Amino acid sequence: MKKRIFGEIKGIFEGDSFDNRIDLSISKVHRPTQAGISGSENEGSDSIVISGGYEDDEDLGNIIIYTGHGGRSNNSKVQVADQTLTRGNKALAISCEKGLPVRVIRGYNKQSKFSPEEGYRYDGLFLVKDYWRDKGKSGYVIWRFRLEKISNKINLLDEVKRNTVSEPVSNYGSTVRQKYFVSRVIRETRIAQYIKELYNDACQVCGIQIKSQVTSYSEAAHIKALGKPHNGPDTKENILCLCPNHHTMFDLGIISIDDNFNILGIDGVILKVHPKHIIDKEFVKYHREHHYKKLS
Structure with missing residues (x-):
């Protein structure tokens, strides 16, 4: 073959x-x-x-x-x-x-x-x-x-070279490498920051707060994705505060949420919801119907 x-x-x-x-x-x-x-x-x-x-x-x-x-x-x-x-x-x-x-x-x-x-x-x-x-x-x-x-625009290569550390020569041969650049919009709005601060960067699924020496880290996950063709809004009702692992699992449809905020895909876990955070169940339903890929 x-x-x-x-x-x-x-x-x-x-x-x-x-x-x-x-x-x-x-x-x-x-x-x-x-x-x-x-x-x-x-x-x-x-x-x-x-x-x-x-x-x-x-x-x-x-x-x-x-x-x-x-x-x-x-x-x-x-x-x-x-x-x-x-x-x-x-x-x-x-x-x-x-x-x-x-x-x-x-x-x-x-x-x-x-x-x-x-x-x-x-x-x-x-x-x-x-x-x-x-x-x-x-x-x-x-x-x-x-x-x-x-x-793979050429005008990005100079910036990459300025910020790339040279690798030592290997005794075991070289690997052919290609540089690829993906254009993307990094969305970290005030609304996303508000949700993350509301939960003090603790994941709404597992409760873990990732701490460094100076701060903590979490990710804002949109329930109904932004941009075409989903066209979800960038609003508090459409954002979750998640750790990187559960953000990835949510985006891939490995986990989702039912109308009672039980986590689908993880037995016995309920989404943690702050009293000031009103989540729109229509967005939750959309994610469940379009993205959730229940493992048999």
């Missing part, structure tokens, strides 16, 4: 064009000649093709809301059955949780201004930042994946 390649393909550059899926496969940019997702349930996904094949896809340029595979009629783009978190969908979920880069190829699609005029175009590396259940336009369950483009 051919070894799966995560990241760039030697000799292939962003913007390179391909006439058809056979050319994509031969070049190793995207091996499957039909499937939109290249990957396995054990390793993760190394590439995807977006070409308007699913009615729920949203191409926003540097951000793509990608619909998983399955449940579609053979003769149209319409969903006729629920999708499951298996095969390529599970591969993309693994890439999300492991932080693996995914090559994105855009195919001709008259509905998207970001698609090529013909054929296929390699548009660089993206990271799968989130995945969740949703109800698609046709009324069936779909799995959606938010991909954000990795930036």
Whole structure:
């Protein structure tokens, strides 16, 4: 079996064009000649093709809301059955949780201004930042994946070099390394600070307060995620104070919250709620229905 390649393909550059899926496969940019997702349930996904094949896809340029595979009629783009978190969908979920880069190829699609005029175009590396259940336009369950483009702008390299400590030469050979830069908005608003101060940086799930020599640390977790397509608000009612471990578990849907504030995924634990902190149960319901992935 051919070894799966995560990241760039030697000799292939962003913007390179391909006439058809056979050319994509031969070049190793995207091996499957039909499937939109290249990957396995054990390793993760190394590439995807977006070409308007699913009615729920949203191409926003540097951000793509990608619909998983399955449940579609053979003769149209319409969903006729629920999708499951298996095969390529599970591969993309693994890439999300492991932080693996995914090559994105855009195919001709008259509905998207970001698609090529013909054929296929390699548009660089993206990271799968989130995945969740949703109800698609046709009324069936779909799995959606938010991909954000990795930036490797040259003007950032000088800053990195100024702040990088040189490593000693190893006697055991060298590892090929690539620098990737992800553009992201760091949100640490007054509202988030207020919630963290309200709990004195103690996690609402486990109660642990991480202390250093001079301060304490916690993270503000939005129950209904900010930004498209969730569009959750940056309000007190939509923020939890969590430790890094439980923040990660919450974002990945390993844990969630029921309407009585019991922690789903951890038996016998109830969310600690300060009397001044009113949590909107509609946001809790949204997280439970879209993100919670109950382990069997």
